[in-house]
Structures are given as C-alpha cells and as structure tokens.
Amino acid sequence: MTPGLILDSYDDGDRNALADTMTVMVRAFDPVFGEAWTLPQLAGVMTMPGTWLTLARVDAAPLGFALIRSVLDECELLLLAVDPLWRGRGIGRSLLVDSLNTARRRGITSMNLEVRATNNAIKLYENIGFEYVHRRPGYYRGNDGKLHDALSFRIDMLI
Ligand SMILES: CC(C)(COP(=O)(O)OP(=O)(O)OC[C@H]1O[C@@H](n2cnc3c(N)ncnc32)[C@H](O)[C@@H]1OP(=O)(O)O)[C@@H](O)C(=O)NCCC(=O)NCCS
Structure with missing residues (x-):
C-alpha cells in the first residue's frame, strides 16, 4: 500500500478531476498504441449516466x-x-479493487474489460480474479499501423 494514497470517485465531469485524469493519461499510455483518450472523449463519457471515475492521489x-x-x-x-x-x-490494484467494491455497492454483478493481448495489465486482471472470455484477432490498430489482438475478461461478483 502506498502511504498517503487517497481514492476519490466522481459521477460527473468535475473540471479538476478531468484535468487530473488527463495529467495521468498523457503520461501513462505509450503513444505507439494510440490508447490514450482525449479530454473531449473523457468529458463526453462522463456525461453518460452510470459512468464513474476514481482518481488516486498522494498529497493532492x-x-x-x-x-x-x-x-x-x-x-x-x-x-x-x-x-x-x-x-x-x-x-x-487499489483502483481496481475500489472500482469492484463500488460496483458491488451499486448492485452490479459483473465487470467486463477488453485489453490488448500484449498488455502487462493482464497479470493484474488475472490476479484479481478476472477470467478470460475471448480473443478478437487484429482488433486494435496502433499509431504505427500494427494490428494487435484484443482479449476480453470478465469477473462475476457475489453481492
Ligand atoms: C496496468 C497498470 C495500471 C498497473 O498499475 P500498477 O500500479 O503498476 O499496478 P500494481 O502495482 O497494482 O500491480 C499489480 C500487479 O499487476 C502486475 N503488473 C502490473 N504492471 C505490471 C508490469 N508493467 N509488468 C509486469 N507486471 C505488472 C503485477 O503482477 C502486480 O502484481 P504484484 O503486486 O504481485 O507484483 C499500469 O501498468 C499502467 O498504467 N499501464 C499503462 C496503461 C494501461 O495499459 N492500462 C491498462 C489498459 S486500460
């Protein structure tokens, strides 16, 4: 556990939360895969009912x-x-566990995800209990034009 780690959740497009998310977004995703979202994409999805964002911060x-x-x-x-x-x-891991707990509290019984087949995040998903569902060959196209398979995973939660 990271000392001083605070998780805050947002159900709307709080301006500061969106700006903080973009700060992480531009640093976290390797541009070669073209997976980072833009601010308008993020702000757009946050207007949809049932969407929530959790931010991890240390010392703000x-x-x-x-x-x-x-x-x-x-x-x-x-x-x-x-x-x-x-x-x-x-x-x-903390962000994912918190998201699963929030989902449970909201009466949600399963979480799905889709990930590039070469992403190390798959280890984290499997450690937490997500199960492989299927593969979509060549589903993602990177900024370099290369195609990557997508794997989908799912976890069922007991309420
Ligand atoms: C995936 C990601 C969010 C993991 O964040 P993190 O804070 O490093 O993850 P954790 O420290 O909680 O790691 C949890 C487990 O995941 C695995 N893991 C995470 N990142 C890993 C990496 N880069 N290489 C190998 N294993 C990794 C480890 O097995 C680890 O287990 P351990 O604690 O037993 O060692 C981070 O690597 C990231 O931001 N990647 C780029 C964005 C991305 O591709 N996101 C996923 C698709 S949206």
Missing part, C-alpha cells in the same frame, strides 16, 4: 485513475492507468 498529486461505465447490473472497465513513476506499488 494525481497518480492514477480508473474509468467505469455501467448499464443495469453490468459494468465495463474502460481505462485503468498509473503514472509510470508510481507503478509496481499497488496503486493499479
């Missing part, structure tokens, strides 16, 4: 975030990211 500095969208009793992990300088300290 944003270090990571998780973005979830829910529909009825299902939800999807849209993005999970931690600043490269703060990785390997359990912040990604």
Whole structure:
C-alpha cells in the first residue's frame, strides 16, 4: 500500500478531476498504441449516466485513475492507468479493487474489460480474479499501423 494514497470517485465531469485524469493519461499510455483518450472523449463519457471515475492521489498529486461505465447490473472497465513513476506499488490494484467494491455497492454483478493481448495489465486482471472470455484477432490498430489482438475478461461478483 502506498502511504498517503487517497481514492476519490466522481459521477460527473468535475473540471479538476478531468484535468487530473488527463495529467495521468498523457503520461501513462505509450503513444505507439494510440490508447490514450482525449479530454473531449473523457468529458463526453462522463456525461453518460452510470459512468464513474476514481482518481488516486498522494498529497493532492494525481497518480492514477480508473474509468467505469455501467448499464443495469453490468459494468465495463474502460481505462485503468498509473503514472509510470508510481507503478509496481499497488496503486493499479487499489483502483481496481475500489472500482469492484463500488460496483458491488451499486448492485452490479459483473465487470467486463477488453485489453490488448500484449498488455502487462493482464497479470493484474488475472490476479484479481478476472477470467478470460475471448480473443478478437487484429482488433486494435496502433499509431504505427500494427494490428494487435484484443482479449476480453470478465469477473462475476457475489453481492
Ligand atoms: C496496468 C497498470 C495500471 C498497473 O498499475 P500498477 O500500479 O503498476 O499496478 P500494481 O502495482 O497494482 O500491480 C499489480 C500487479 O499487476 C502486475 N503488473 C502490473 N504492471 C505490471 C508490469 N508493467 N509488468 C509486469 N507486471 C505488472 C503485477 O503482477 C502486480 O502484481 P504484484 O503486486 O504481485 O507484483 C499500469 O501498468 C499502467 O498504467 N499501464 C499503462 C496503461 C494501461 O495499459 N492500462 C491498462 C489498459 S486500460
């Protein structure tokens, strides 16, 4: 556990929260894969009902975030990211566990996610209990034009 780590959740497009999220976004995603979202994309999804954002901060500095969208009793992990300088300290795991707990409190019974097949985040998902569902060959196209398979995972939660 990272000392002083604070997790704050937002159900709307709070300006400061969006700015803090973008601070992490531009640092966390390797541009070669073209996976980072823009501020308008983020602000747009935050206007959708059932979407929430959790920010991880230490001393008010944003270090990571998780973005979830829910529909009825299902939800999807849209993005999970931690600043490269703060990785390997359990912040990604804390954000994901917190998101699962929030989902449970909201009566949600499953979380789905889709991830590039070469992403190290898969280890984290499997450690937490996500199960592999299926593979979509060549689903993502990187900024360099290369195609990458997508894997989908799912976890069912007991309420
Ligand atoms: C995925 C990510 C959020 C993990 O954040 P993190 O804070 O480093 O994760 P944690 O410290 O909580 O790691 C939890 C587990 O995940 C695994 N893991 C996470 N990142 C890893 C990496 N880069 N290499 C190998 N294993 C990794 C480890 O098995 C670790 O388990 P351990 O605690 O037993 O060692 C972070 O690497 C990241 O921001 N990646 C870029 C953005 C991205 O691709 N997000 C996922 C798709 S949206």
